[in-house]
Amino acid sequence: MHKKALGRGLESLIPGLSSNKAVGGESVITIQLNKIRPNRYQPRKNFNKEKLHELAESIKTHGLAQPILVTPSIAPGEYEIIAGERRFRASKLAGLKDIKAIVKYGTDDKQKFDLALIENLQREDLDPVEEAKAFKRLIEEFNHTHEEIAAVLGKNRSVITNTLRLLNLPEDIQILITEGKLSAGHGRMLAGIEDENQIRELVEQILNEKLSVRAVEKIAAEKKTKPAKEPQKQEIELINLKEEIQRKLGTKTNIAGSSKKGKIEIFYYSLEDLERIAKELNLQIN
Numbered sequence: 626m627h628k629k630a631l632g633r634g635l636e637s638l639i640p641g642l643s644s645n646k647a648v649g650g651e652s653v654i655t656i657q658l659n660k661i662r663p664n665r666y667q668p669r670k671n672f673n674k675e676k677l678h679e680l681a682e683s684i685k686t687h688g689l690a691q692p693i694l695v696t697p698s699i700a701p702g703e704y705e706i707i708a709g710e711r712r713f714r715a716s717k718l719a720g721l722k723d724i725k726a727i728v729k730y731g732t733d734d735k736q737k738f739d740l741a742l743i744e745n746l747q748r749e750d751l752d753p754v755e756e757a758k759a760f761k762r763l764i765e766e767f768n769h770t771h772e773e774i775a776a777v778l779g780k781n782r783s784v785i786t787n788t789l790r791l792l793n794l795p796e797d798i799q800i801l802i803t804e805g806k807l808s809a810g811h812g813r814m815l816a817g818i819e820d821e822n823q824i825r826e827l828v829e830q831i832l833n834e835k836l837s838v839r840a841v842e843k844i845a846a847e848k849k850t851k852p853a854k855e856p857q858k859q860e861i862e863l864i865n866l867k868e869e870i871q872r873k874l875g876t877k878t879n880i881a882g883s884s885k886k887g888k889i890e891i892f893y894y895s896l897e898d899l900e901r902i903a904k905e906l907n908l909q910i911n
Contacts, residue, residue, distance in 0.1 A: 681718035692725040753809035790816040810838035
């Protein structure tokens with residue numbers, strides 16, 4: 626039933642897809658791997674290296690079970706992947722020189738993204754944050770509504786809306802979800818909390834105490850019902866100090882604790898960024 630819903634939804638979301646054969650159709654050919662380029666609209670960003678090597682070994686032993694899906698590129702004689710980048714990467718690892726591919730003609734950028742997204746979701750290849758980012762691109766770049774995305778994927782509209790809420794979380798919390806340290810269910814509960822400090826405190830509690838999603842839901846509900854406290858004088862001083870440190874170091878910082886004890890977090894986003902911060906602190910990295 627699920628696959629049928631996906632098939633019907635794909636045709637309704639991408640008008641004219643079923644008539645592509647009339648325009649130019651499809652053909653299965655063998656293409657040299659060095660003539661194939663990754664999909665610019667690939668929603669999946671993380672490829673598990675261990676699983677790629679496992680697939681490469683399988684391809685060496687049994688061959689490629691299913692051709693990849695490509696479309697002609699702007700460059701003559703070259704092709705761009707619509708679906709199957711994981712199989713493409715694994716084939717390269719397996720030492721193959723060419724690969725079987727279904728060539729689809731007459732696809733535009735919107736269709737490429739739609740098809741790549743659907744293939745990944747059918748195979749459950751996207752992590753929750755990648756899925757949310759893909760939905761966001763469908764909405765912002767291709768003007769899809771939540772209802773249209775839900776229809777094409779055979780899901781309820783609320784699933785799309787709740788998945789998108791993950792993008793409201795701080796980036797470092799999103800990374801924890803991508804790494805599997807927090808579940809998408811945890812993320813949805815956390816996204817309902819407005820105070821970023823409360824989110825971070827609860828994340829620490831989840832990781833330390835291995836809290837279930839249901840337990841987090843109860844805690845989040847309690848935080849919503851509690852009246853916001855007026856910041857004490859000491860808390861105001863800590864907030865001002867945090868802002869001063871951020872200005873000084875030119876990066877995001879966080880101070881957790883009180884005037885008696887606590888911790889300072891300094892965020893960096895590359896090795897060069899870390900080296901710059903170290904210089905600001907008069908530190909040397911050997």
